[in-house]
Amino acid sequence: MPxxxxxxxxxxxxxxxxxxxxxxxxxxxxxxxxxxxGEFDWHSHTHDELFLCVDGELEIEFRDRxxxxxxxxxxxxxxxxxxxxxxxxxxxxxxxxxxxNAPNTGxxxxxxxxxxx
Amino acid sequence: MPxxxxxxxxxxxxxxxxxxxxxxxxxxxxxxxxxxxGEFDWHSHTHDELFLCVDGELEIEFRDRxxxxxxxxxxxxxxxxxxxxxxxxxxxxxxxxxxxNAPNTGxxxxxxxxxxx
Numbered sequence: 605m606p607x608x609x610x611x612x613x614x615x616x617x618x619x620x621x622x623x624x625x626x627x628x629x630x631x632x633x634x635x636x637x638x639x640x641x642g643e644f645d646w647h648s649h650t651h652d653e654l655f656l657c658v659d660g661e662l663e664i665e666f667r668d669r670x671x672x673x674x675x676x677x678x679x680x681x682x683x684x685x686x687x688x689x690x691x692x693x694x695x696x697x698x699x700x701x702x703x704x705n706a707p708n709t710g711x712x713x714x715x716x717x718x719x720x721x
Numbered sequence: 722m723p724x725x726x727x728x729x730x731x732x733x734x735x736x737x738x739x740x741x742x743x744x745x746x747x748x749x750x751x752x753x754x755x756x757x758x759g760e761f762d763w764h765s766h767t768h769d770e771l772f773l774c775v776d777g778e779l780e781i782e783f784r785d786r787x788x789x790x791x792x793x794x795x796x797x798x799x800x801x802x803x804x805x806x807x808x809x810x811x812x813x814x815x816x817x818x819x820x821x822n823a824p825n826t827g828x829x830x831x832x833x834x835x836x837x838x
Contacts, residue, residue: 605799
C-alpha cells in the first residue's frame with residue numbers, strides 16, 4: 605500500500621533536467637515529475653499526456669499556438685499533437701502523467717527512461 | 722485541442738462539496754477537482770484512485786493507518802483499498818484521477834456524478 609508522496613521532497617532528490625522520475629503508478633500509467641529548462645525537441649506521442657506546472661513558467665508550443673503554464677495550471681496534450689515544451693525563464697518543475705514505459709520524446713531511441721524517484 | 726486549465730479558476734466556479742468536477746480527460750480517465758469538508762463514507766473502488774492535495778489538510782483513513790496530505794502531497798489509493806477521506810480543519814481542495822464515469826463512492830447508487838467544471 606503506497607504511502608503519501610511529498611512532491612517537494614521528491615524534487616529535492618534529483619537535479620537532472622528532462623529526466624522524468626516516477627512518483628506513483630495509477631492504472632497502468634506513471635505519475636512522473638521532471639525538471640525542465642531550455643528547449644525540448646518537437647515530438648508527439650501515441651497517447652495523451654498531462655502536464656501540471658508545479659513551479660516556474662512553462663511554455664508548450666504547438667504548431668498553431670503556444671500555451672503558457674504557471675503553477676497550478678495543467679494542460680492535456682492529445683495523442684498525436686506535436687508539441688515542444690520550453691522553459692525560457694529558468695527551471696520549471698512539472699508533474700506529468702504518461703502510460704507506463706512511454707518514451708518522453710515519443711521515440712524509444714531518443715527517450716530518457718523514467719526511473720523511480 | 723484542449724486549452725490550459727487554471728485550477729484556481731475552476732475551484733472558484735463552484736461551491737458544492739463532495740461533488741467532483743471534471744477538468745481534463747486523459748486516456749479514458751478523468752482529471753477531477755473537488756471541495757471536501759467533514760467526513761466521507763468508508764468505501765473502495767474497483768480501480769486505483771489518485772489524490773493530490775491542492776489546498777487545506779486532508780486525512781485519508783485506512784483500516785490500519787491514516788495518511789495526512791498537505792498541499793503538494795499526493796497519494797495513490799489502490800483498487801480495493803478501503804478508505805475514508807476526512808477534512809477536519811476546514812475545506813480542502815483536491816485534484817483526483819479516476820476512470821471515466823467511476824462513482825466517487827465506489828457505488829453508482831450513492832455516487833455524486835462528476836460533471837464538467
